[in-house]
Structure formats: structure tokens, C-alpha cells
Amino acid sequence: MSLISDLTERLRALLFRSRMEQELEEEVRAHLEFEVAELRRAGVEPAEAQRRALVVFGGVDRWKEEVRDARGLQPVEDLVLDLRHAVRSLRRNPGFTAAVILVLGIGIGAATAAFSAVRTILLSQLPYPHADRLVRIYEKNSPLNLWGLSTVDVQAIRELQRSFDAFGAVHRTEVALSGTGAPERILVGRASAGFFTALSVVPLAGRLIEPGDEAADVPPVVVVSHALAERVLGGAGHAVGRSITLDGVSHTVIGVLPAATTDLAGVTAEAWPALRLTTATRRGPFWLRGIGRLREGVTLDAATRDLAGISERIFPLWASGFRDQKARLTPIPLRATIIGDTGRGLALFAGAVGLVLLIAIANVATLMLVRTSARGPELAVRAALGASRERLTRLLLTESLVLTLLAGVAGLTVGWLGLRLIGRLAPGLPRLAEVGLDTRATAFAVLAAVVSGVLVSLSPISALLAHGGPGHPGTGGARAGTSRQSNRVRAMLVMIEFALALPLLLGTGLLLNSFLRLRRVNPGFDPAGVSTLAIALPEARYPDDPALQRFWRQAELRAGELPGAAAAGLTSAMPPDDPGDINNFDLLDRPVPEGESEPVSPWSAVTPGYFLALGIPLLDGRLFQAGDSGAAPPVVVVSRAWAARYYPDERAIGRQMFAGGCRTCPPSTVIGVVEDVKYLGLAGSTEAVYEPVSQTNTRWLNLVVRSAASEDELSRGLRNAVAALDPELPLSVVSMPDRLRASLASPGRWTAVLAGFAAAALALAALGIYGLMSYVVRQRRREIGVRIALGAEPASVTRMVIARGMRHALVGTVLGLGLALFGARWLRALLYEVGPWDPLTLLGVGALLLVTAFFSCWLPGRRAARVRLSEALASE
Amino acid sequence: MPPDRSDLLQGTLELLVLKALSLAPMHGWGIGHRIGQLSGDVFQVNQGSLYPALMRMLRRGWIRAEWRISENRRRARYYSLTPDGRRRLARETESWERVSAAVNGVLRTRIAGGTA
Numbered sequence: 001m002s003l004i005s006d007l008t009e010r011l012r013a014l015l016f017r018s019r020m021e022q023e024l025e026e027e028v029r030a031h032l033e034f035e036v037a038e039l040r041r042a043g044v045e046p047a048e049a050q051r052r053a054l055v056v057f058g059g060v061d062r063w064k065e066e067v068r069d070a071r072g073l074q075p076v077e078d079l080v081l082d083l084r085h086a087v088r089s090l091r092r093n094p095g096f097t098a099a100v101i102l103v104l105g106i107g108i109g110a111a112t113a114a115f116s117a118v119r120t121i122l123l124s125q126l127p128y129p130h131a132d133r134l135v136r137i138y139e140k141n142s143p144l145n146l147w148g149l150s151t152v153d154v155q156a157i158r159e160l161q162r163s164f165d166a167f168g169a170v171h172r173t174e175v176a177l178s179g180t181g182a183p184e185r186i187l188v189g190r191a192s193a194g195f196f197t198a199l200s201v202v203p204l205a206g207r208l209i210e211p212g213d214e215a216a217d218v219p220p221v222v223v224v225s226h227a228l229a230e231r232v233l234g235g236a237g238h239a240v241g242r243s244i245t246l247d248g249v250s251h252t253v254i255g256v257l258p259a260a261t262t263d264l265a266g267v268t269a270e271a272w273p274a275l276r277l278t279t280a281t282r283r284g285p286f287w288l289r290g291i292g293r294l295r296e297g298v299t300l301d302a303a304t305r306d307l308a309g310i311s312e313r314i315f316p317l318w319a320s321g322f323r324d325q326k327a328r329l330t331p332i333p334l335r336a337t338i339i340g341d342t343g344r345g346l347a348l349f350a351g352a353v354g355l356v357l358l359i360a361i362a363n364v365a366t367l368m369l370v371r372t373s374a375r376g377p378e379l380a381v382r383a384a385l386g387a388s389r390e391r392l393t394r395l396l397l398t399e400s401l402v403l404t405l406l407a408g409v410a411g412l413t414v415g416w417l418g419l420r421l422i423g424r425l426a427p428g429l430p431r432l433a434e435v436g437l438d439t440r441a442t443a444f445a446v447l448a449a450v451v452s453g454v455l456v457s458l459s460p461i462s463a464l465l466a467h468g469g470p471g472h473p474g475t476g477g478a479r480a481g482t483s484r485q486s487n488r489v490r491a492m493l494v495m496i497e498f499a500l501a502l503p504l505l506l507g508t509g510l511l512l513n514s515f516l517r518l519r520r521v522n523p524g525f526d527p528a529g530v531s532t533l534a535i536a537l538p539e540a541r542y543p544d545d546p547a548l549q550r551f552w553r554q555a556e557l558r559a560g561e562l563p564g565a566a567a568a569g570l571t572s573a574m575p576p577d578d579p580g581d582i583n584n585f586d587l588l589d590r591p592v593p594e595g596e597s598e599p600v601s602p603w604s605a606v607t608p609g610y611f612l613a614l615g616i617p618l619l620d621g622r623l624f625q626a627g628d629s630g631a632a633p634p635v636v637v638v639s640r641a642w643a644a645r646y647y648p649d650e651r652a653i654g655r656q657m658f659a660g661g662c663r664t665c666p667p668s669t670v671i672g673v674v675e676d677v678k679y680l681g682l683a684g685s686t687e688a689v690y691e692p693v694s695q696t697n698t699r700w701l702n703l704v705v706r707s708a709a710s711e712d713e714l715s716r717g718l719r720n721a722v723a724a725l726d727p728e729l730p731l732s733v734v735s736m737p738d739r740l741r742a743s744l745a746s747p748g749r750w751t752a753v754l755a756g757f758a759a760a761a762l763a764l765a766a767l768g769i770y771g772l773m774s775y776v777v778r779q780r781r782r783e784i785g786v787r788i789a790l791g792a793e794p795a796s797v798t799r800m801v802i803a804r805g806m807r808h809a810l811v812g813t814v815l816g817l818g819l820a821l822f823g824a825r826w827l828r829a830l831l832y833e834v835g836p837w838d839p840l841t842l843l844g845v846g847a848l849l850l851v852t853a854f855f856s857c858w859l860p861g862r863r864a865a866r867v868r869l870s871e872a873l874a875s876e
Numbered sequence: 877m878p879p880d881r882s883d884l885l886q887g888t889l890e891l892l893v894l895k896a897l898s899l900a901p902m903h904g905w906g907i908g909h910r911i912g913q914l915s916g917d918v919f920q921v922n923q924g925s926l927y928p929a930l931m932r933m934l935r936r937g938w939i940r941a942e943w944r945i946s947e948n949r950r951r952a953r954y955y956s957l958t959p960d961g962r963r964r965l966a967r968e969t970e971s972w973e974r975v976s977a978a979v980n981g982v983l984r985t986r987i988a989g990g991t992a
Contacts (some may be wrong), residue, residue: 023953026953027904027927027952027953029906030903030904030905030946030950030951030953031903031905031923032908033950034903034905034948034950034952035905037948038909195983244894820985828910
């Protein structure tokens with residue numbers, strides 16, 4: 001109660017200063033008039049009464065001042081004074097001020113950017129109503145093996161589930177968009193009505209997919225993204241009712257999504273045609289993503305049990321083709337499935353940023369400490385003039401805070417730039433569009449500034465207090481005590497800088513090491529002179545197998561006839577990152593026990609020309625031949641790694657397997673073994689199974705050509721050749737070297753970012769120890785001068801300085817090693833063929849840190865050796 | 877921190893102001909005047925102490941202030957007790973009586989000892 005009235009009175013005093021001055025004035029006048037009236041009542045003359053009243057009252061101004069004090073404005077006025085003083089003193093040292101604002105600004109900025117990204121991408125809810133109730137449903141047979149849903153699964157869940165108030169499925173694919181200018185390939189998500197319901201999507205115009213649109217016999221409809229409507233349909237306002245052609249089939253546009261919706265549940269697409277499920281003939285393939293919204297009050301566990309029950313009920317119905325009895329339909333929170341692995345890179349980034357910020361704070365703290373000891377005389381004068389210790393403490397704190405808040409403002413700018421940098425570095429980061437510098441990020445920057453302000457002022461303040469206040473002005477006697485105290489604090493800060501820099505350097509060393517190894521990985525083929533062109537044949541114009549086969553034969557033939565072409569082929573998989581399909585299989589001579597899951601392998605359809613075009617050598621057996629056609633018994637070629645895994649000491653040729661769980665189909669026979677090629681990323685395994693294009697009815701293939709012609713010439717020739725066969729196909733040629741570069745780009749960029757932070761940390765640590773030792777040398781000039789005058793070798797003086805500095809660096813490095821050993825496990829998933837405790841990297845990083853420290857100490861050490869007693873005394 | 881002499885005086889003045897205001901709301905001059913009257917002119921309240929004391933008491937929430945028209949038709953700032961102030965007065969009065977009784981006791985003993 002009294003606290004509130006106290007505050008309101010003070011606030012009133014602060015806000016209504018001039019009004020309160022007037023009130024005070026009037027109160028004084030009233031008082032005098034009462035006094036005069038009283039005196040006149042006693043019979044005094046008016047003029048005399050006036051005079052006597054004033055005398056009795058005493059000095060009007062003096063008591064007005066006392067009233068003002070009593071109003072409680074003193075602290076505020078002190079603060080204004082402190083602020084003014086701080087600004088003045090910072091302006092007097094522009095170099096120091098700029099250095100601190102720069103160092104801390106970068107630190108705070110980077111931390112703010114990391115905070116925004118981490119908060120939005122990793123921590124906050126997805127931008128859907130009831131986001132916490134959204135799940136994605138997988139087939140799962142072990143903690144690490146999850147895959148999508150089949151038509152059977154989706155239909156069974158629809159009929160039997162009791163846990164969701166909305167459930168839908170989506171199939172993400174690429175189609176040819178034509179009829180609206182040049183044909184192009186766009187990403188589409190074929191989605192069911194329940195998909196939109198679960199996500200509570202509200203269209204900008206028109207309507208969304210409804211259950212009636214999913215039937216096979218109604219006109220096809222599509223919901224388009226805002227961007228697509230703007231690009232090809234003349235604007236979002238005019239899109240509804242028009243039609244677009246997807247893979248040769250005309251679709252009526254029924255709705256437009258809001259501009260901000262670029263992806264739904266992690267599926268990025270420009271158009272959302274209605275998903276049409278046909279009657280299933282077997283349990284697989286597992287080509288759909290299931291999205292469900294839990295009913296209110298239904299827990300994830302309850303839904304898991306519900307779905308597991310469904311798995312058990314449908315298993316016997318399809319057991320002939322799908323024998324994995326352990327596979328269960330499993331709901332997993334949607335947020336976790338979207339963030340996935342990208343979180344790790346981001347967390348690494350945030351950790352690196354945090355360490356750099358801490359090092360920057362430690363560095364600025366040492367700067368502040370030096371400045372405070374340099375200001376010893378000034379502070380002593382202030383103390384002598386009556387400033388209390390609290391007052392001096394407040395002064396130092398105000399100065400630090402002004403400084404770090406300025407750095408915070410600089411940091412917001414840096415943070416804004418940093419966010420754009422993150423966008424450039426990792427364009428594939430989920431939810432990147434939502435990341436921005438919002439009020440929370442701003443609040444974070446301010447908080448970081450205030451916390452670092454308090455932290456950096458701690459060391460000078462503790463030095464000030466530990467000594468019991470500053471010494472006497474002008475005498476050097478008291479300085480030694482303050483110095484020893486503050487030197488201990490400074491040495492500790494330098495150790496902290498080294499301890500924090502080491503994990504960063506180690507992380508960089510490990511990532512760099514693994515990146516270099518990754519670059520040396522043999523992708524299994526020679527990329528030079530190879531270009532690729534992806535083709536998808538729409539069902540409308542290529543309804544059956546003969547039509548498909550005719551086109552593929554023609555395309556391969558024409559590509560092989562291009563000028564300069566050495567070989568041409570077709571493939572559904574594309575090294576180094578696209579395995580095409582992944583299929584399960586069961587070897588006839590070593591069948592998988594009942595109820596266990598079958599092994600899987602990347603599985604691609606290729607022509608023999610593909611092996612020639614990429615230069616993949618045949619190691620055993622034969623490649624596909626003209627006779628391996630649709631009617632002949634199915635054949636496959638396997639990779640060396642596949643053969644080594646399943647037939648380590650035997651020949652793989654002639655072995656047979658059931659593919660895709662189909663036991664009624666004729667088994668496939670291994671006819672050849674080829675050299676390994678990477679399909680699962682450069683760090684991935686190299687097992688692979690190839691089947692001939694002529695025995696599959698595939699609509700999706702890549703045309704691959706090796707040619708002596710220039711890249712441009714080849715690209716033009718390829719496009720023309722395919723356009724001559726079908727002018728409506730969208731065509732985009734990618735060269736193989738570009739594919740390889742793209743595969744390395746992401747690890748390369750993260751390594752570069754971390755290297756940047758590590759370099760900053762190393763520079764700050766070097767600066768810290770250099771500053772400390774320079775300061776020590778300056779302080780002890782006299783003593784050093786005396787030693788040299790008495791005959792000490794200059795080299796021994798240098799050695800002494802270096803030894804002292806190295807002691808701090810060594811302790812810091814050892815502490816840092818402990819920290820790094822603890823934290824390096826986090827990196828494991830990002831490393832390739834390098835352990836998180838790789839001894840060589842550890843050794844190298846420690847050595848780098850110590851060598852840097854050595855040179856940072858050597859400079860002041862050499863300066864110490866040049867100290868002459870006469871100069872040292874003269875400068876005192 | 878050693879007790880300040882002005883603190884003691886301040887406390888006393890505040891007690892007197894509270895007492896004066898407990899009878900009726902009053903402006904600054906009137907408070908000084910009334911304390912003079914009540915004490916039989918023993919206390920001449922110094923205006924230089926009175927107004928700062930009033931400001932402090934305002935801040936502590938013991939009294940409140942409002943502008944009113946006085947008996948001689950002048951606008952003046954009237955102070956009155958808040959419930960907090962009333963409680964404060966009761967407590968201060970009690971402790972004052974205890975202290976003064978104790979002081980009186982001490983003084984009397986001394987005199988007795990002196991005559992013995």
C-alpha cells in the first residue's frame with residue numbers, strides 16, 4: 001500500500017514536474033497570506049506583517065529545495081546525471097567504444113538471429129489451429145525404420161479409426177503443367193479432403209477439396225497456391241473456374257490458398273489436385289503421407305493403440321504379399337516429423353553463436369577492467385569528493401549498460417542481416433518463411449544487451465569493491481592492490497575465452513575434416529561431360545506400356561545420336577542423392593523368417609546405356625539385353641556392395657529373389673554385378689539393385705548422356721531431341737558436375753559458417769591474452785627495468801612473460817578440452833568417417849590454440865625485453 | 877549506520893503533524909499554527925521542516941492532499957489522514973508514551989540517586 005503511494009507520488013513528481021512546481025509555489029503563497037492575515041488580526045500594519053511573515057518563513061528557496069528532495073526525485077536525477085556522464089566518457093574514448101560496440105554487436109546480432117530461427121523452427125508451434133493435436137501417421141517396424149502409408153492403410157484408417165476428428169492423405173509428386181505458356185514441371189500435393197480439414201486450411205478464394213472430388217468418375221479439380229494463380233492464371237481473383245492441364249489432364253481450379261501458405265504439413269507444392277484412390281490389389285506400395293488431427297482429449301498413446309489395432313486387423317487380409325507382421329501404423333507429432341534432422345544443424349549454429357557471444361562478453365569485460373584501472377585516479381577523486389561506493393558502482397554499471405545497449409541496437413541490425421544469411425545458407429530449412437525479427441527477437445536482443453552489460457561491469461565493480469574503494473588520487477601505493485585483484489579477474493576471463501574457443505575450433509576441425517573426406521569420396525562414376533534430363537510421361541498421352549516403351553526407346557536413340565555423344569541411357573535413380581525407389585526383397589535361398597521385415601535396397605529401372613553413359617564397369621555376369629523384355633523372366637543387376645553383403649563369399653550371379661513382397665510374381669534373377677555408385681548421398685551406403693526399363697512400365701526416367709560436346713551444346717541438343725518427340729514435355733537439363741556440387745553445398749556451407757565463428761573466437765581469445773600480457777608488462781615496467789638494469793638477459797624477460805601468459809592459455813585449453821569432449825557427441829550425426837573424438841583433430845586444434853597464444857604473448861614479451869629503467873622511471 | 881539527530885526530530889514532527897490532522901483536515905500553515913497552539917507555544921514549527929515532512933508523509937501514504945477553499949476564501953492545499961496514517965498515529969502515540977514514560981522513569985531515578 002505504502003509502496004504504491006510512494007511510487008505514484010514519485011511518478012507524479014517525475015511526470016508532472018512543472019505542475020508540481022506551480023503547486024509548490026501556490027502553497028508557499030497561501031502560507032504567507034495566512035501568516036500575514038494572522039499578524040494583521042493581531043494588529044500589525046500590512047507592510048510590516050508582510051515583512052515579518054517572510055522573516056518567520058525563512059529562506060523560501062532553501063525549503064523549496066528540501067521539498068523537492070522529499071519528493072523522491074533524487075535517484076532519477078542521479079540516473080540522468082550518470083547517463084550524461086556515461087555518454088560523455090564514452091565519447092571521449094571513441095576507439096574503446098567502437099571496439100566494444102562492434103565486438104558485442106556482432107555477438108548479440110548473431111545470437112538474436114539464431115534465437116529467432118531456433119524459436120520459430122524448433123520451438124514454436126506449427127502455424128495451424130490445434131497444431132498440438134496434429135500427427136503424421138507412419139508404418140513403423142522398429143524405432144528407426146518408418147515409412148509411408150499405402151492405399152490399403154489409408155482406406156483402413158478412414159473406416160476403422162476412432163482417435164481422429166479429421167484424417168487425410170497427401171502424395172507429393174511432380175507433374176508437367178501445360179496449356180498456360182511454356183510447359184514446366186511443378187510440385188503438386190495430391191490431397192484428400194481430410195488433409196485440408198485436419199490442418200484447418202481456409203482458402204483465400206473458392207473452396208477446398210471435398211470428399212465428393214475424390215471419386216474416379218467426377219471431373220478433376222485442383223486447389224492452387226497463390227503464387228501459381230498469380231503466375232499463370234492472371235491473379236488470385238480470377239483463378240477460380242479456370243482450368244490448368246496437369247500431366248495432360250485438364251483440372252478445374254476450385255480454390256486458391258492464401259499467399260502465406262507455401263507448404264502444408266511440410267509438403268511444398270504449387271497445386272493441390274484431389275487425391276483419387278483406386279481399389280488396392282496388394283498391401284503396398286507405401287506412397288502416401290497420412291495426416292490426422294487427434295480428437296480433443298485423445299492422447300497420443302490412445303491413438304497409437306487404436307492404430308496398432310487397425311494394423312493387426314488388416315494384416316491377415318494382405319499377408320500373401322506383405323509379411324512384415326511387426327509393422328504398425330504409428331502416429332508421430334507432426335511438428336517432430338517436419339523439423340526432423342534439420343534441427344541438428346540449426347542447434348549447432350545456435351551453440352556456436354552462443355559460445356562466440358560468451359567469448360565476446362569475456363573480452364569486453366577485460367577491456368572494461370583495463371579501462372577501470374586506467375581510471376583509478378579519476379574514481380579516487382570522485383570518492384574523495386564524496387561519492388559513495390554505491391554511487392561509483394552505479395556509475396560503472398550505467399556506463400556498461402549504455403555501451404551494451406548501443407551494442408544491442410547494432411546487434412539488431414546484424415541480426416537482421418544474419419537471418420538473411422541463414423536463408424541463403426540453408427534455403428531448405430523448414431518454416432524459414434515464418435522466421436523474422438519480431439518483438440520477441442527484439443526483446444531477446446535487449447535482454448542479451450542488459451545481461452552482457454551487467455556481466456561486463458561485474459569485473460571492474462568487483463575490483464573496485466574488493467579493494468574497498470579506489471585509492472587516493474595521485475599516489476601509486478594503492479594501485480598495486482587493485483591491480484593484483486583485477487589481474488586475477490582478467491586472467492580468469494582470458495582462461496574462459498580459451499576454454500570456450502576450443503570447442504568451436506574442435507567442431508570446425510571435425511566438420512572440415514569430414515567435409516574434405518566427403519569431397520574425396522568416389523561417387524562411383526566419372527561426372528565430366530555428363531548431362532541429365534528428367535522426363536515424366538503423363539498418363540493422358542501415354543496410357544499403356546507399349547506407348548511408354550516406344551517413347552523411352554526413341555528418346556534414348558535420339559540422345560545417343562547427338563553430335564559428340566559417346567553413350568546415352570535411362571535411369572529412374574540419379575546419383576548421388578536420388579535413389580529413385582526403395583524396394584523390399586526376399587532371397588529364395590535365404591528367406592526371411594516368418595513375421596520379420598524383409599531387407600530393402602535402392603531399386604532403379606535402367607537401360608544398359610546408363611552404365612555406359614556414367615562409366616559404371618560391369619564386374620561379373622552380363623548387363624541387360626534386348627531379350628530381357630516384358631514377356632521374359634525378370635532379371636536384375638546388383639551393385640558390388642549388395643553382392644558383398646548378401647553373398648560375401650559366394651557368387652551372386654544366378655541368385656533369385658521375390659521383389660516388393662509379391663510372392664505370386666515370378667522371382668527375379670541376378671544376372672550381373674556392377675561397380676558401386678552412391679545413391680543415398682555421398683556419405684551413404686552403395687547397395688543397389690537395377691532392373692531393366694523394358695520390364696517395368698515406368699513413367700519417370702532421367703535421360704543421361706555422356707558427350708564430348710560443350711555443356712551448353714549438349715543441353716540444347718538434348719532439349720531439342722526430346723521436344724521433337726513430344727513438344728508438351730517440360731524440359732530442364734542439369735549437368736552431372738552440378739549435381740555433385742549441389743550435394744556437397746550444404747555440408748560445405750555449414751562448415752564455412754562454423755569456421756567463421758571459430759575464427760572469430762580464436763581472434764578474440766588471442767586479443768584477450770595479448771591485452772592481458774601487454775597490460776601486465778606496462779604495469780611492471782619499473783620492476784622489469786630494474787631487472788634488466790641489474791643484468792637480466794632480455795631474452796629471459798621475454799621468456800618470463802610468455803611463460804606467464806602460456807600458463808593461462810594452457811589452463812583454458814585444458815578446461816576447453818573437457819568441455820569439448822563432453823559436447824562433441826552432438827556432432828556425431830554430421831560427421832563422415834571421423835569420430836567426434838578424433839585424436840588428430842583434437843591435437844591439431846589444441847596446438848593451434850596454444851601456438852596462437854604463444855605469438856599473442858610473444859609480442860608483449862618482446863616489448864618487455866626492450867624496457868629501459870630510465871624510460872620506465874620517466875613515465876611514472 | 878548511526879541514528880541521525882534529524883531522524884529523531886523528524887519522527888517527532890511527523891507524530892505531531894499526524895495528531896494535528898487527526899482532529900480535522902488542515903492546510904500547511906494551519907498545521908504549524910495548531911501544533912503551536914496545542915503545545916502552548918512550546919513548539920514553533922519551522923516551515924522549512926514542515927513542508928518536506930508533509931511531502932514525505934504523502935509519499936508514505938499516511939496523508940493525502942487536495943486543493944480546497946479556505947475559511948478566508950483562499951485556495952489552499954488541505955492535508956488529511958488516510959487510514960494508514962490513522963494506524964500510524966495510534967502506533968506512534970503508543971510507542972511515544974512508552975518511551976517518554978521510560979525516559980521519565982530514568983530521569984526521576986537519577987534525581988533520587990542525587991539527593992541520597
